[in-house]
Amino acid sequence: MAAELTLTDPRHAPARTVGPIARWAVGLIRDERDLPFLRLMALHTLVQIPLGLALFVPGVFAWWLGALYLVLTFTVFFDRFILMLHNTSHRVLFKKQHKWMNQCIPWVIGPFCGQTPETYFAHHMGMHHSEANLEADLSTTMPYQRDSFVHFLRYFGRFFAFSLIELARYHLRKGNRRLARRLLTGELLFVAMVVTLAVFVDWRAALVVFGVPFLAARWLMMCGNWAQHAFVDPMAPEDPYRSAITCVNTRYNRRCFNDGYHIGHHETPTRHWTEMPTDFESKLDVYRDRSAIVFDGIDYFQVWALLMLKRYRTLAKHFVDLSDTPRSEAQIVELLESRTLAIVDRRGAR
Numbered sequence: 001m002a003a004e005l006t007l008t009d010p011r012h013a014p015a016r017t018v019g020p021i022a023r024w025a026v027g028l029i030r031d032e033r034d035l036p037f038l039r040l041m042a043l044h045t046l047v048q049i050p051l052g053l054a055l056f057v058p059g060v061f062a063w064w065l066g067a068l069y070l071v072l073t074f075t076v077f078f079d080r081f082i083l084m085l086h087n088t089s090h091r092v093l094f095k096k097q098h099k100w101m102n103q104c105i106p107w108v109i110g111p112f113c114g115q116t117p118e119t120y121f122a123h124h125m126g127m128h129h130s131e132a133n134l135e136a137d138l139s140t141t142m143p144y145q146r147d148s149f150v151h152f153l154r155y156f157g158r159f160f161a162f163s164l165i166e167l168a169r170y171h172l173r174k175g176n177r178r179l180a181r182r183l184l185t186g187e188l189l190f191v192a193m194v195v196t197l198a199v200f201v202d203w204r205a206a207l208v209v210f211g212v213p214f215l216a217a218r219w220l221m222m223c224g225n226w227a228q229h230a231f232v233d234p235m236a237p238e239d240p241y242r243s244a245i246t247c248v249n250t251r252y253n254r255r256c257f258n259d260g261y262h263i264g265h266h267e268t269p270t271r272h273w274t275e276m277p278t279d280f281e282s283k284l285d286v287y288r289d290r291s292a293i294v295f296d297g298i299d300y301f302q303v304w305a306l307l308m309l310k311r312y313r314t315l316a317k318h319f320v321d322l323s324d325t326p327r328s329e330a331q332i333v334e335l336l337e338s339r340t341l342a343i344v345d346r347r348g349a350r
Contacts, residue, residue, distance in 0.1 A: 028098050030091070033274050036257075037084050037093055040077075044109045048077050052112050055205040056197065066208035073113070073213060081113040082217065083256040089121050090269050111190055111210055114217030118186030123163070126179045127170055129269050133229045133243050138166050139222070142237060146230040146340040147307045156222045190214075220301070227300040228262045230307055231293040231339035240266035241290035245303070246280065248320070252299035260299060263292055288322035293339065296320050312336055 025038045051069055055061050085105055094101045107117045123139070131137035139159060144151040164187055171180035190210075198206035233242035240263050247253070247260035259265075261276035264283075271279060280287075287294060295303060295318045306315050316332040327335075 028095060028101070029093055030095055031272065033272060034087075034091075034093055037088060040080055040084055041104065041109065044077060044081065044112070048073060048112055049109070052209040055209055056201050058202075061202055061205050063204070066204065069208060070212060074216070078113050078213065078216070079252070079256055081109060082115070082221070083259050085110065085115060085120055086124065086259070087257055087273055089125050091272065106186070111193070112213065114210075114213030114215070116187045116190040116214070118182040119164075119167075122171065122179050122183040123167055126176060127167060128225075129266075132238065132240070132266065133232070134238060138163065138170060139225055141226055141229040142232055142343040145342045146226065146232075147310050147312075147337075149308045151342075152222075152226060152308065155226065156219065159222055160218055223304045224300045227304040227307070230303065231336060232343060233291065233339060234341070234343045237343065239290065241287065241292040245293045245295065245300075246287075247295045247299050247303070248277075248280070249297050250299040252301075262300075263287070284322060288324075291335075292322070293336070294320040294322065307340065 022035065026032050026035060029035070029038065051072070055066060055069060088102070088105055092099075092102060093105070106115065106121065110117055110120075128137060128139060131140070133140050133142065135142070141155070144155050146152075164183070168180045168184055171177070171183065194206050194210045194214075197203075197210070228244055231245055233239070236242045244262045244266050246263045250260055253260040257273040258276040259273075261280055264271060264276055264279050268279075286292075295315070298306070298315075298318045303315070306312075312333045313329065315336055316329045319332050319336070321327055321332065
């Protein structure tokens with residue numbers, strides 16, 4: 001496949017700011033290109049949160065209403081919120097004089113989308129980007145066979161059961177006491193809130209509004225991270241071009257602020273989401289020279305599913321071959337399989 005056929009991702013840049021409300025809103029934020037985040041925050045505040053809280057009103061809850069609420073949450077809000085949280089963790093959204101408003105995303109909206117306050121920041125910003133999927137990264141994929149569902153279950157199980165303890169210990173060991181305190185405060189307050197609502201108000205509403213999104217978020221974020229770092233070159237695992245992947249031309253990119261450009265994100269974590277496609281286009285030679293893995297037309301979760309089913313031929317059909325000499329399907333499959341092998345770390349343990 002010719003490389004130029006993969007470069008049609010919409011820039012997804014916000015439209016020109018018009019109208020008094022938009023002009024007022026732009027005055028609150030540091031970058032006008034992030035106006036879509038304010039619109040999304042408004043939708044959460046005016047639609048999702050009131051509907052979620054309404055399920056706790058005595059006599060209101062019914063399982064069919066809970067099911068409708070979950071359909072709305074997962075089809076309209078869930079994925080876009082997590083990537084809004086991701087982008088605003090890397091680039092502060094509100095101006096200094098309005099900095100208190102930066103707490104609205106993780107503390108007010110976050111719990112309704114399964115995100116415990118401060119945990120994402122402490123994990124993603126405080127640990128993952130510092131350790132870059134290498135041995136010290138608590139979410140590293142390297143020790144696992146990355147086309148094995150059994151290995152994925154081990155990976156997810158460790159994260160789900162021990163991530164809070166391991167992450168707090170990590171930050172304390174690194175001297176990040178404030179980040180450890182924020183992590184524990186946010187996680188424990190979330191648990192206390194959900195338990196209180198379940199015991200004293202309505203356990204069914206607590207399960208639907210907070211419990212199910214919490215479980216889904218932890219599962220899906222690990223599926224995403226697994227796929228993002230599934231194809232690691234054992235000869236250069238520290239190189240983002242050889243430890244991460246990029247996915248182009250997907251609905252996911254259009255909905256989720258160009259999140260598919262994971263190689264470029266690890267190379268420059270503060271790069272604005274609207275700049276990702278053009279940065280990718282400008283560095284095709286670098287991607288080729290460093291044997292980067294790029295997929296066209298599938299997103300991380302499709303990559304994850306295809307790996308779990310060992311559908312390498314399907315992955316090969318979506319593989320963007322940037323090499324000077326086109327490779328056969330068999331050669332592409334061989335390359336992909338070689339990048340999913342478990343890697344013995346520098347301490348000699350799998």
